[in-house]
Amino acid sequence: xxxxxxxxxxxxxxxxxxxxxxxxxxxxxxxxxxxxxxxxxxxxxxxxxxxxxxxxxxxxxxxxxxxxxxxxxxxxxxxxxxxxxxxxxxxxxxxxxxxxxxxxxxxxxxxxxxxxxxxxxxxxxxxxxxxxxxxxxxxxxxxxxxxxxxxxxxxxxxxxxxxxxxxxxxxxxxxxxxxxxxxxxxxxxxxxxxxxxxxxxxxxxxxxxxxxxxxxxxxxxxxxxxxxxxxx
Amino acid sequence: xxxxxxxxxxxxxxxxxxxxxxxxxxxxxxxxxxxxxxxxxxxxxxxxxxxxxxxxxxxxxxxxxxxxxxxxxxxxxxxxxxxxxxxxxxxxxxxxxxxxxxxxxxxxxxxxxxxxxxxxxxxxxxxxxxxxxxxxxxxxxxxxxxxxxxxxxxxxxxxxxxxxxxxxxxxxxxxxxxxxxxxxxxxxxxxxxxxxxxxxxxxxxxxxxxxxxxxxxxxxxxxxxxxxxxxx
DNA sequence: ACCTGAACACCGTTCAAGT
DNA sequence: ACCTGAACACCGTTCAAGT
Numbered sequence: 001x002x003x004x005x006x007x008x009x010x011x012x013x014x015x016x017x018x019x020x021x022x023x024x025x026x027x028x029x030x031x032x033x034x035x036x037x038x039x040x041x042x043x044x045x046x047x048x049x050x051x052x053x054x055x056x057x058x059x060x061x062x063x064x065x066x067x068x069x070x071x072x073x074x075x076x077x078x079x080x081x082x083x084x085x086x087x088x089x090x091x092x093x094x095x096x097x098x099x100x101x102x103x104x105x106x107x108x109x110x111x112x113x114x115x116x117x118x119x120x121x122x123x124x125x126x127x128x129x130x131x132x133x134x135x136x137x138x139x140x141x142x143x144x145x146x147x148x149x150x151x152x153x154x155x156x157x158x159x160x161x162x163x164x165x166x167x168x169x170x171x172x173x174x175x176x177x178x179x180x181x182x183x184x185x186x187x188x189x190x191x192x193x194x195x196x197x198x199x200x201x202x203x204x205x206x207x208x209x210x211x212x213x214x215x216x217x218x219x220x221x222x223x224x225x226x227x228x229x230x231x232x
Numbered sequence: 233x234x235x236x237x238x239x240x241x242x243x244x245x246x247x248x249x250x251x252x253x254x255x256x257x258x259x260x261x262x263x264x265x266x267x268x269x270x271x272x273x274x275x276x277x278x279x280x281x282x283x284x285x286x287x288x289x290x291x292x293x294x295x296x297x298x299x300x301x302x303x304x305x306x307x308x309x310x311x312x313x314x315x316x317x318x319x320x321x322x323x324x325x326x327x328x329x330x331x332x333x334x335x336x337x338x339x340x341x342x343x344x345x346x347x348x349x350x351x352x353x354x355x356x357x358x359x360x361x362x363x364x365x366x367x368x369x370x371x372x373x374x375x376x377x378x379x380x381x382x383x384x385x386x387x388x389x390x391x392x393x394x395x396x397x398x399x400x401x402x403x404x405x406x407x408x409x410x411x412x413x414x415x416x417x418x419x420x421x422x423x424x425x426x427x428x429x430x431x432x433x434x435x436x437x438x439x440x441x442x443x444x445x446x447x448x449x450x451x452x453x454x455x456x457x458x459x460x461x462x463x464x
Numbered sequence: 465a466c467c468t469g470a471a472c473a474c475c476g477t478t479c480a481a482g483t
Numbered sequence: 484a485c486c487t488g489a490a491c492a493c494c495g496t497t498c499a500a501g502t
Contacts, residue, residue: 155455162394223387
């Protein structure tokens with residue numbers, strides 16, 4: 001015994017069978033995969049790199065996931081299940097719906113790695129199953145008729161997904177440019193817009209500061225309010 | 233001469249210098265790359281496969297694009313420049329804006345291959361430069377004040393992008409399921425929703441047919457109208 | 465100027481072993 | 484049951500040649 005005693009232990013919790021090496025698990029693999037995808041992008045998520053980070057041979061992963069596709073599906077479903085819409089309650093239904101989609105958006109942008117998966121996977125998982133049910137019930141309090149309620153919610157989903165995609169893209173460009181501060185980035189964008197030829201782009205020049213604010217919290221809320229305004 | 237005479241000629245147009253082999257060109261590569269990405273998905277777009285389809289060695293492509301990233305950027309910019317917003321004019325500004333975003337959406341969903349690129353690239357290209365200017369001018373006719381006009385347009389962009397992403401995902405799932413007809417797919421979705429446990433998902437069960445209509449033209453227009461309704 | 469071919473370090477995945 | 488190692492067909496890209 002005491003073979004690999006030097007290996008640093010991450011707090012001596014959770015060993016199922018004493019005396020045995022911790023080994024792998026679906027959760028450990030999933031967590032590491034999400035970490036790589038979110039920090040270095042989905043393209044950087046490689047079974048070989050993943051295995052390397054887990055101190056394991058590449059093939060070990062196949063004991064837990066049939067193939068990479070299955071791992072990606074699991075990642076997508078897991079992230080989709082994260083937003084806690086119970087915590088979004090409010091006496092005001094309008095506020096409750098806004099809170100819910102704010103939570104969904106925050107969840108998406110804080111997991112940029114899985115965003116590309118959105119173009120191929122449609123969430124029967126959780127985000128549009130349990131959550132949608134909850135939001136539809138919030139919307140019921142608005143007194144809207146059935147079809148309008150359902151369609152308004154679908155529009156909210158599209159808007160939120162699109163906003164997250166744009167936000168993720170902007171952030172990526174911002175990182176490429178090496179700019180840390182969001183305000184600085186916004187100011188640069190506004191400047192660039194304002195210095196366009198005014199005869200070709202009069203509107204973009206005039207509205208530069210607002211257009212440059214495209215992925216702020218304020219802008220997100222503005223869109224949500226538009227989609228819900230006709231019910232007030 | 234007459235070396236490869238058997239090679240089928242695609243109508244004898246466009247040879248620049250007679251007697252010389254057509255050779256490659258940025259446009260030829262771009263067109264083939266877009267074809268592969270849209271028909272088989274972005275993951276299937278491989279420099280080696282692309283070169284193979286062009287009857288050329290993989291390295292030939294590097295004479296025209298510095299690397300794959302540059303090719304992808306070019307593809308993105310090209311597709312972004314496609315929608316013809318001039319053709320969307322209408323005496324009614326509301327109709328004009330709807331036409332414009334309908335064109336943008338149609339363009340996106342008919343180029344599903346470049347959708348994943350949206351999560352990393354932010355269109356300074358054309359879609360949100362020349363087009364945005366035009367739409368902002370249409371919105372000016374609504375009499376809205378500056379900030380509201382700019383923010384409404386940003387919301388329209390997010391909505392349209394998100395809708396295209398959802399539509400592409402749904403189509404992908406539909407293809408996986410091997411179902412050709414959109415109506416059949418919608419009916420299946422509605423059935424699946426309606427057969428959920430009514431005590432857990434009362435709203436989803438009741439609103440099943442509308443929820444299943446999430447990526448139709450009608451639903452898209454519904455969302456556009458919501459975003460523009462407060463101006464009527 | 466335009467294209468090729470061999471080579472390198474990577475990738476997902478199969479198969480046959482190890483303990 | 485759980486993990487490894489070698490091998491295969493692929494990938495993007497570099498470098499040195501060919502015409």
